[in-house]
Amino acid sequence: MTTRMLAVWCADWAAVSAAIAAGVPAHQPVAVFSANRVVACSAVARAAGVRRGMRRREAQARCPELAVFATDDGRDARLFEPVAAAVEELVVGVEVVRPGLVAVPVDGAAGYFGGEQALAELLVDQVSGHAGVECQIGIADGLFAATLAAHRGVIVERGRAKEFLAPLGVHELDQPDVDRAELVDLLRRLGLRTLGAFAALTERDVVSRFGSAGLVAHRLANGRSERPPHRRRLPPELAVPKEFDPPLDRVDAAAFMAKTLAERFHAGLAAHGLACTRLGISATTEHGEELNRVWRCAEPLTPQGIADRVRWQFEGWLRADPAGRPTAGIVRLLLQPEETVEGQSLQLGLWRGLTGEHDEKAARALVRVQGLLGPDSVFTAVLDGGRGPAERVRLVPWGDHRAVTSPPDATWPGRLPQPSPATVFAEPGPARVRDAAGAEVGLTRRRELTAPPAVVLLRGGPRQVLDWAGPWLVEPRWGADECRTRIQVLLAGEPELAVLLTGTGMDSLKWTVEGVYD
Known part of the structure; x- marks a missing residue:
């Protein structure tokens, strides 16, 4: 409720x-x-x-x-x-x-x-x-x-x-404390311009298309809370106290202290699989005055978010008007979670936020797998420079130096623009691209397509082209007799399909499906 x-x-x-x-x-x-x-x-x-x-x-x-x-x-x-x-x-x-x-x-x-x-x-x-x-x-x-x-x-x-x-625009989802600009832009481009239109979608469709962030926004558009809170009884050791001697009466000292204290607080919650969405900050002054404030956040608080709110609260307490300012320095501070959610709400990576001990355990496990299955059984990915999505990802065996061999930010003529395909095939599938007259689409001497793509023949049969972009041409190296050109194509059907097509050759092109977009 x-x-x-x-x-x-x-x-x-x-x-x-x-x-x-x-x-x-x-x-x-x-x-x-x-x-x-x-x-x-x-x-x-x-x-x-x-x-x-x-x-x-x-x-x-x-x-x-x-x-x-x-x-x-x-x-x-x-x-x-x-x-x-x-x-x-x-x-x-x-x-x-x-x-x-x-x-x-x-x-x-x-x-x-x-x-x-x-x-x-x-x-x-x-x-x-x-x-x-x-x-x-x-x-x-x-x-x-x-x-x-x-x-x-x-x-x-x-x-x-x-x-x-319902009648309000979807831009209302983009609040100062939660950045949903990309989601709002995508909803507009899909024709969902009001919260009511977005709320009318089923949760299943929202999750499959927009992920967990979209599901939270969908709950808000339906007039519900972001997520159900984690209601189990919280262990008392999750509260983090801090004593100050001499008393704390300067904001710069409070800002320095907040970072360390926030990391301790966050680590304690993470160890129990929890994350904080409502943070209680309590302070006691040298004269026995009690100061309390609760900060609410739409997203689970990170260590930096906790440190910011502690610093902001000290700004409010220590730099208030004389009538509202404490009469003495602060001798005790207590951070306590007023409300928590399950820790997976943070969607952390494998090692992010973990200690060195956890890193070592993961490394030993990977070395053990290599000992059982061979040195080429465990890889990590390195983002290199390149023109196509498959060219930019290089797999490095675990334990080898993960150096970048070519700068990814350098100028790459013919590089495919963002976004990259969600799926890139190790073995590209065959395709044929034809124009409105049924002729094969190739390249002219000016390195342009002979005609706009109208039909693409895949293994599942022909599909009409609804929209396309490109071409992005990669000129042949010295001595080579063929070049590559890429086009992005949106195909009709149920459901619609967006693919990355690659044509190889000089005049007539041999087309393949290099990747598929979500």
């Missing part, structure tokens, strides 16, 4: 926090840049024509009075702490999703304050009065739907999250 959530969203928070830190008045346009492009801008700047993704020169040309700032996660987190504290004065269970957005389970608080509408109005006044910033409230089933409801300042009726999400 999906939890009923309330989201408090401060629009354009990166721009708002930059303006607050610099003392820029509210009527002056503000934009925050990263890599010379706008990542956030104020409403006043948008009214002047500034947009996210715009280059700095263009943004300043449209708005000459624009105040320009660089991204600063610490600044955003530090100035957002009063907002989280203001919400926490009214309701319990506050979770910071990211600077600019907090979430809280709504059922208990709504019953106490006389309903969801009354609670939302109270929180707007609370944040405005205590933190001095404007916010919008959204309530819905699940955090994703509540966040989008907050962007629109609405309350979605219980059980109606899927209907609320």
